[in-house]
Amino acid sequence: MRSGDETDAHLGADQPSHIDRPGHTVQPGHTVQPGPDGGDGHGPIGRSGRRATLLVLADGRMPTGGHAHSGGVEAAVTDGSLASLTDLAAFLLGRLHTVGLVAAAFAAATCHAIATGRTGVADLDAELDARTPAPAQRAASRAQGRTLLRAGRAAWPVPAGPRAPHHPIALGMVAAGAGLTPGDAALAAAHTTVTGPATAATRLIGLDPLAVTGVLARLADDVEAIARAGEEAAALPPRELPALTAVRLDLLAEQHRLAPLRMFTS
Amino acid sequence: MPTTTDAASPAMPRTGRTAVRAHAAVRVERGPQGAPRLAELRSDVPIVLRLTGVSPVRTGARTGGGARPGAEPLPTMTVHLVNGAAGPLAGDDLRLDISVGGGVRLVLRSVAATVALPGHGPGPSRLTVTAEVADGGELDLGPEPTVVADGADHRIVTEVRLAATARLRLREEILLGRFGEPSGSVLSMLRVDVAGGAEGSGTDLAGGSSRWVPLLRQELLLGPQVPGLRGPAQLGGARAVGSLLVVGPEWAEAGAGADAAVAEGVARLPLTGPGYLVSALADDAVTLRRRLTALADPTG
Numbered sequence: 001m002r003s004g005d006e007t008d009a010h011l012g013a014d015q016p017s018h019i020d021r022p023g024h025t026v027q028p029g030h031t032v033q034p035g036p037d038g039g040d041g042h043g044p045i046g047r048s049g050r051r052a053t054l055l056v057l058a059d060g061r062m063p064t065g066g067h068a069h070s071g072g073v074e075a076a077v078t079d080g081s082l083a084s085l086t087d088l089a090a091f092l093l094g095r096l097h098t099v100g101l102v103a104a105a106f107a108a109a110t111c112h113a114i115a116t117g118r119t120g121v122a123d124l125d126a127e128l129d130a131r132t133p134a135p136a137q138r139a140a141s142r143a144q145g146r147t148l149l150r151a152g153r154a155a156w157p158v159p160a161g162p163r164a165p166h167h168p169i170a171l172g173m174v175a176a177g178a179g180l181t182p183g184d185a186a187l188a189a190a191h192t193t194v195t196g197p198a199t200a201a202t203r204l205i206g207l208d209p210l211a212v213t214g215v216l217a218r219l220a221d222d223v224e225a226i227a228r229a230g231e232e233a234a235a236l237p238p239r240e241l242p243a244l245t246a247v248r249l250d251l252l253a254e255q256h257r258l259a260p261l262r263m264f265t266s
Numbered sequence: 267m268p269t270t271t272d273a274a275s276p277a278m279p280r281t282g283r284t285a286v287r288a289h290a291a292v293r294v295e296r297g298p299q300g301a302p303r304l305a306e307l308r309s310d311v312p313i314v315l316r317l318t319g320v321s322p323v324r325t326g327a328r329t330g331g332g333a334r335p336g337a338e339p340l341p342t343m344t345v346h347l348v349n350g351a352a353g354p355l356a357g358d359d360l361r362l363d364i365s366v367g368g369g370v371r372l373v374l375r376s377v378a379a380t381v382a383l384p385g386h387g388p389g390p391s392r393l394t395v396t397a398e399v400a401d402g403g404e405l406d407l408g409p410e411p412t413v414v415a416d417g418a419d420h421r422i423v424t425e426v427r428l429a430a431t432a433r434l435r436l437r438e439e440i441l442l443g444r445f446g447e448p449s450g451s452v453l454s455m456l457r458v459d460v461a462g463g464a465e466g467s468g469t470d471l472a473g474g475s476s477r478w479v480p481l482l483r484q485e486l487l488l489g490p491q492v493p494g495l496r497g498p499a500q501l502g503g504a505r506a507v508g509s510l511l512v513v514g515p516e517w518a519e520a521g522a523g524a525d526a527a528v529a530e531g532v533a534r535l536p537l538t539g540p541g542y543l544v545s546a547l548a549d550d551a552v553t554l555r556r557r558l559t560a561l562a563d564p565t566g
Contacts, residue, residue, distance in 0.1 A: 251528065
């Protein structure tokens with residue numbers, strides 16, 4: 001298994017896995033806003049309740065429609081390339097370090113854009129279209145984005161924007177509305193990049209749920225590293241945001257769309 | 267040559283070869299008679315460019331006076347890229363600028379595969395290709411594969427800007443290692459933009475008024491250190507990775523555009539903008555080319 005302190009060429013070898021966990025940047029009782037609701041929908045960074053808010057956003061039980069999507073797992077199971085726990089671990093690692101980084105960066109960039117008003121959310125959404133060549137993936141991402149926005153608007157004052165944006169864009173919008181930071185949005189994006197497919201794999205090939213939880217736990221350092229890289233990219237010009245491609249995911253997405261029998265939408 | 271006999275320090279290359287910098291350019295325009303005109307062909311070793319074909323041949327017969335786009339083939343120039351030296355090697359910084367004017371087509375090929383090699387130069391080897399295509403022009407850029415030799419660290423940056431009615435065929439093929447060899451590392455970044463915004467406004471490639479719409483952004487990071495590269499989300503067991511991007515105004519309309527299609531190891535992916543991407547994986551170069559070709563033409 002890959003350990004968390006391995007360096008990654010793309011993320012920059014000069015990035016030690018330093019302590020920058022969400023909880024370390026927020027002191028309890030530190031904020032000036034006592035209530036959980038910031039008021040105007042742009043809650044101050046570091047308000048109390050931030051960690052708990054992030055847990056609500058990243059909770060798999062939040063009705064975001066994610067349960068209908070396997071993130072390529074079902075097609076990989078069908079073509080025989082994902083048949084074991086080892087395959088799943090490699091799948092999740094590869095997914096996290098490609099589309100996971102893209103999702104983390106775009107979620108963070110959207111949250112950052114709303115906070116600063118410098119870049120339009122629509123521009124980020126168009127840039128993500130250009131990073132998603134498979135039509136089946138674009139459709140799945142927008143379907144999840146729309147559902148996430150609906151759930152998010154029921155919970156927080158989410159700012160206006162596209163009705164059915166890509167999922168990472170929606171995540172950034174909801175995070176901004178919930179008073180979370182770009183780093184929080186990136187962490188939620190990286191987290192859901194692996195948890196959704198892991199759950200799907202458990203259901204599709206009957207993997208031991210305890211063992212799958214172990215796989216996710218061993219990915220935690222990678223998830224943190226990807227979230228950090230996404231956060232660091234948040235202020236880049238949109239065309240320079242990460243665009244890492246996972247070629248088999250593109251192929252699998254279209255195979256799956258044309259498959260005669262499917263349990264998951266994507 | 268002055269090779270040092272003592273243990274070479276990291277700062278001192280062990281060979282006399284220093285990293286190479288080169289900046290080559292090719293610019294094709296439509297001449298006054300409608301024939302293609304080579305406005306610039308600048309080789310810079312190791313990038314050597316050779317004009318290898320012109321059609322229609324200049325016989326004096328003025329064809330194409332009233333050429334309608336799509337009705338007959340555009341006046342075409344073919345240029346071949348000849349590698350004037352081995353490599354690229356570590357530290358090499360190569361650049362090729364391509365410009366295609368309106369109403370002409372440039373076909374750019376290479377005579378052989380490029381083998382990215384390790385070396386003692388500073389940092390990775392780099393190849394930067396920029397291309398601009400004006401309204402009614404076409405660029406067909408299809409070099410032979412890039413082979414990433416064991417120990418190599420190679421960067422490929424391709425930036426293309428297309429006017430609203432420009433056409434592009436862009437093929438990229440990467441082979442991970444020579445035959446039976448482990449692979450080095452490669453990062454290939456592709457950015458393609460199409461002029462958008464106000465219709466009818468003269469799309470001036472140099473001008474600032476037209477707005478660029480992102481069509482495709484892809485970064486392929488391949489190499490032994492890449493997490494999960496051999497897993498089922500990225501390459502699986504494939505050693506050859508390739509894509510063919512086709513762009514043109516005829517693919518702009520949703521529904522009337524190219525259909526998605528899949529076959530073993532390959533998919534045709536209609537983009538949000540006016541084009542489609544054929545993306546393929548294979549165990550070897552021959553199979554890769556065959557897969558890319560099989561889905562290259564949505565009407566065939």
